[in-house]
Amino acid sequence: MVGTPVQFIAIPLLAAFLIPLLGKIWKELVRITPGVVLAYLLYLAVNLMSYTLEHGRIVEVIAGWAPPWGIDLVFSPFSGFLATLMIFMGFIVWAYSYRFKAIGDYEDYEPTIKYNLLLMMLITASVGVVLTGDIFNLFVFIEILGITSYGLTAFYRHRDGAEASFKYLFIGSLSSMFLLLAIMILYSQLGTLNMADIASKADQLKPVYKISILILFLVAMGIEAEMFPLNGWAPDAYSQAPAPVGAAFAGIVVKAGIYTIIRLIYTLFDVGGTYEYLITMGLITMIIAEFAAISQDRLKRMLAYSSIGQMGLVLTAFGIGKEAGVFAALFLMFNHAIIKSLLFLSGSYMVYNSKTKYLKELNGIGKQMPFTALLFSLAAFAIVGFPPFAGFWSKLAVLTAAADSGMILIVALILSVSLIEVVYYLRVVNRIYFLKPETSDREIQKPTTQAVLSMAVLGIIILVVGFYPDIITGVLHKAASTLLDKSSYIKDVLAIGQTIN
Amino acid sequence: MKKVIILTLLAIVGYYLIDVFAQIPFGVNRYEGQNVRDFYLEKSKDDLHVSNAVTSIVVNFRGFDTLGEVTVLFLAVTALGSILYRRREDAHKGVVFFSASKIVRSGAHLLFAPILLLGAYVFIHGHLSPGGGFQGGTIIATGFLLMLLAYHDYRVSHEILSVVESLAGLTFVFAGLGGLLLGKAFLENFLPIGTINFLFSGGIIPIIYIAVGFKVGAELTGLLYTMLNEKEYKKS
């Protein structure tokens, strides 16, 4: 083991406090530092991942007080997989925005400092949400996630970012209120804030408390995970934020939201009917979002609604449960992070110079930006599930899991929604290649080298996973079985207590 | 019409909340057996020699949360700076202030130093009496606010504030990493713990809290200053 999980939080924090000072020495350091930090964290994550796949969970104790008296961080195949995915996507987003013109066009480096700081802390907060083993710590990291998101959404001056960000802030405040209420009821009854301890004492709760905590928690995290009807903030935030930030939201932040719901339902509480609730809400979210997506006439909003729909599918898969369902859900999350981010990143360069981002401005852009358009089309095919791209395998996994559990209605629904996806994505691909542009002299923005490289890496992964899905399925199966194993989670965390105290 | 819907919604929420909380007895010991409260109270007195149990929880037992909280403040000030940013040529002459009366101006001058002293006292003695870094830092920021309101051409140097902020934050993280480097856990105490109720007790706890006090004071002052004066930047 080359390091410990706490470095995932401590090192970016150190860098965050250092960046303003470093900026005074040499301005380029401001842009480079997050990349260096993220690269090191990626190396650490992969290293810890290979360790944990063999030896089981890594539980680290903070401040020397063993759980349940202190806070602990848990790096297991499940949480570690999510953390590695987030750090990798964070690195790609950083690389893409290295010289992104719209961010740095103020010619002085103050906005760049702030952008890089906020982006790095967004990733750190998501990783913190996934790794922590204590619910109040979870609350703190969710708040960090919120503040960075509000700041990044409002980053551009010339758009309606402030309005979208204020809507997001308003709903986010209400969600933190609900979360605090849930934590408070939980603490007042069980006297502990540690997740493993709560899991072991959960049967001592009277049903009225269990239900109220569950409802409050689900409403609070439903906002972050974009469940219906709490996702009104998402299309505005995704479309008004800078493009790499939109990719970060779709690929990183929403995963953290879904993680908390899953952790609550799979590990903390076991109330009858929660799985059915997940399936129902997931299906409703998916159907409504996809119908909304098909009627959009702007690229980024369409992508945002499509992303919400995909998250609905993920929730449904988690609701189906058992190893097959969880495996499918994790595979979907992985693919969605890579593919959706590629769609956002490539799409942003295609509509770069258009003020309104209407879809019809994409006509014929395939000839002017061949490489970007090719990547976009590749991602579009992947996400609707055409073989042999990566998305096909995850869709197949979901359908098999649903069919195995005898939920034929769900299979039918997922297939029909996939048809809708095919329609609106192929519509855009058709526009890109086969329609004539409206104006003849349209200016395009050439992507920077870093952007091209980062997008190409994502495209290569889509192809590789599409042809050899076994590269990743082993890890996913282990992650799924780790999540389902609630008693060993409790045992691993609380056992540390015996060895230290 | 919309008001009626919202009022009914609130009535439902309110009834539901009251129903749940009415069943939580007030002022009664609800836990049988070991629970975190007794543990913290006992360890704070015996193992950490810190008299203010709340401080020992905030800085030591749950120090990770405090690190997150300090980060939230730091990021909020950063986000605020990025939201209110404007280029030199776009900045119109500040906001209009009515000038404060003579009483406020002379009072502010008299009170500024004692307020700073009070704030410093509160965060230095955070582990001995109620108070601590956050409370003390806020008091310091109120002192600056008083000066900013009384004299509308009062200038605070952003450079110094941001340097203080960064250094204080680095102190906190280094104090945590110090534990890691010495073979213990992150944020674990590694300095001698002294005797209880003395100023030099509790190991790294007062050091962290003093750093937090400086940081919060600098940050809140920077925040107020940014909002009141809407920074202008030179093109560099």
Add this chain to the structure above:
Amino acid sequence: MDLTQYNDILTIIFYGTSIGLILIGLYAALVKRSLIKIMIGLSIVDSGVNLLLLSIGYLAGGTAPIFSPAVIDKQNVIMVDPVPQALVLTAIVIGFAVTGVGLALIIRLYRHHKTVNIDEIKNLKW
């Protein structure tokens, strides 16, 4: 001073006030048309929630969880729960930070639209 006989009244006061604050704040945040009033509403909600969180920790007849020289040598001193106090410390600062960012957004919206009325700032579809 022993307050145990007033426990029922104290229950109503503490729980009632905090829940009342939450409801008042929610009303302001949901109904009012001015952005500043909405922020104030959210801030009141924060206060209510923090007060409620604090009330959970109270122990009848308990004193502050500080081992001052007067208390340190006595036996059987009941102390209130310090954990909710620590949690509230964190929650207050976080709520304050969010309020700060919200107000900055309002300043920027005002600069752009010259109004803080929510009905007129509707560039984005709801």
